[in-house]
Amino acid sequence: MDDFKKGTKIKLTNGDFVTVKSKIGEGGQGCVYKVDYNGKDYAMKWYLHRYLRSLKSVDKFYNNLASNIASGSPSQKFLWMKAVATTGKHSKGFGYVMDLRPDNYAEFTKFVKAKEFFANTSAVINAAINIVEAFMCLHRKGYSYQDLSPGNFFIDKNTGDVLICDNDNVAPNNKNLGVSGTPGYIAPEVLLGQARPSASTDLFSLSVILFELFFLSHPLNGAKCCKYPCLTPKVEKELYAQNPVFVCSKTDTSNAPVRGTCSNLINLWPTYPTYLHDAFQDAFSNTALKNGINRLTERDWTKVLYKLQDDVVVCKNCGEANFASMIKDGKTRCMSCKKTIASPVSIVGDRFEIVAGKGKILSEYHLSFGDKTKSVALFVESKKTAGVFGLKNESDYVWEVTYPDNTVRNYNKGEVVTLVPDTTIVFGNNKIVVKN
Numbered sequence: 001m002d003d004f005k006k007g008t009k010i011k012l013t014n015g016d017f018v019t020v021k022s023k024i025g026e027g028g029q030g031c032v033y034k035v036d037y038n039g040k041d042y043a044m045k046w047y048l049h050r051y052l053r054s055l056k057s058v059d060k061f062y063n064n065l066a067s068n069i070a071s072g073s074p075s076q077k078f079l080w081m082k083a084v085a086t087t088g089k090h091s092k093g094f095g096y097v098m099d100l101r102p103d104n105y106a107e108f109t110k111f112v113k114a115k116e117f118f119a120n121t122s123a124v125i126n127a128a129i130n131i132v133e134a135f136m137c138l139h140r141k142g143y144s145y146q147d148l149s150p151g152n153f154f155i156d157k158n159t160g161d162v163l164i165c166d167n168d169n170v171a172p173n174n175k176n177l178g179v180s181g182t183p184g185y186i187a188p189e190v191l192l193g194q195a196r197p198s199a200s201t202d203l204f205s206l207s208v209i210l211f212e213l214f215f216l217s218h219p220l221n222g223a224k225c226c227k228y229p230c231l232t233p234k235v236e237k238e239l240y241a242q243n244p245v246f247v248c249s250k251t252d253t254s255n256a257p258v259r260g261t262c263s264n265l266i267n268l269w270p271t272y273p274t275y276l277h278d279a280f281q282d283a284f285s286n287t288a289l290k291n292g293i294n295r296l297t298e299r300d301w302t303k304v305l306y307k308l309q310d311d312v313v314v315c316k317n318c319g320e321a322n323f324a325s326m327i328k329d330g331k332t333r334c335m336s337c338k339k340t341i342a343s344p345v346s347i348v349g350d351r352f353e354i355v356a357g358k359g360k361i362l363s364e365y366h367l368s369f370g371d372k373t374k375s376v377a378l379f380v381e382s383k384k385t386a387g388v389f390g391l392k393n394e395s396d397y398v399w400e401v402t403y404p405d406n407t408v409r410n411y412n413k414g415e416v417v418t419l420v421p422d423t424t425i426v427f428g429n430n431k432i433v434v435k436n
C-alpha cells in the first residue's frame, strides 16, 4: 500500500493514530501526507515499497528511525521525526510523523537557482550560523547526518531561520545504513569508496553548503567542470573525488571561475572580507580535499561567522549589510546601492571587535566563549541622531567608564554609555575600548 485516501486512519507505535487529510508531495523515497494528529495538522512521510526493498536492511533502518525518535531532536532547527506510523508489522510498510514546514521557508535549491532571494546579507549570515549551530548540536549528540545536500535545507529569506529536513538517514557516528550521499556534497573519500559517511565527512559537506550559501555556486565547479557537456558519474568522480580543485585556489588555477557561467561567484566573492575567503581556502585546501584532514569544524566556522556578524555595518540608505573591516580611508561605497558609508564606531576587547549596530549585543561568548545569546551589553541608537550609538549595561557589574578627557563615571545596569571614540569601559576582568 503506497497511496492513502483521505480519511484513512493510521496507527502510531506510541498508541495514537493519525488521519490522512491530503497528499502534499512525492519523492524517490516516499510520499508526504498532511495528517490530523490530535486535532492539529502534521506531515507524515510514508516510504515507498520499492525504496524499502532497495535498503540493505529494512529492520536496521526501522530500528534506527525508532531510536532517533526516542532520543529526540538535537535542536529545534531539525524538522525531527515525532512518531513511527505503521499499518501493522513494519515489514508491511511504515513512515513517520513530523511537524509541517511553515510557508515562510523555501528550499535552499531555489536560492541557488535564483528562484528565491535573501532579503539582505544579514539573513545569509544568520542562515549560515543557524546551519553550523544545528550541526554542532547533531554531532555533539553523537550523530552524523550522512547525506547533506541543498534539498535538505529550508530557509526563511527575511530572517535566515533554517529548518533541516530528511533526518531519517541520521545515524550514530560511524554507523551507516547504506546511504552513500550526493556527489559534489559527499566527501571525496566516500565517493571513492574508501570511507563511509561519518561526522568527519559531514564537515566536508557542511563547507560545500556554506560556500553555496554565500556565493550561490559550487566550490568545485569551475573551468574543469565547464569542459564537460554533462556530469556523468565518471565525470563527477573526477571533479569531486579523484582530482578536486577549489575554484578559488590560490595555488592551482586549473579550475578557476569562468566568466558567464560562474557570474554569481565572480560577483559575490569580492563583497566579503578576506577572513571569510581564508576560511574557505582552508576548508578546500589540497589536504582537506584529498586527505580529509584539517577540515574546518563547526567551532572553526562559528568563530568566522560570528566575526562576520560583528563586522556588519548596515547601509543607512538601503539597509544592506556591508563590512566595516572593508572600509578604507574612513569611507566606502555600499555594495548594493553604491552610496557612501562612513566608518562606524566599534567596541574592541581582547578577542573581539563589534561594530555598532541596532540590536547587536556584546555577549558572554565574546568575553569568555560563554552563551552567545546571553547579553552583557546592548547597542542602542540615539532617537535624536540616527547613526549615533550608545551601549546599555546589561551585566551585573557596575561599569567604570573613562572618557577621552579622563573624566570617570560609573554606569549601573540599565544605564547607557554614549560611544565616543577612545572611551574605555572596565568591568570585572574586562577592558573595552571604543574605536572609530
Ligand SMILES: [Zn+2]
Pocket (backbone or CB within 6 Å): 315, 316, 317, 318, 319, 320, 334, 335, 336, 337, 338, 339
Ligand atoms: Zn546601500
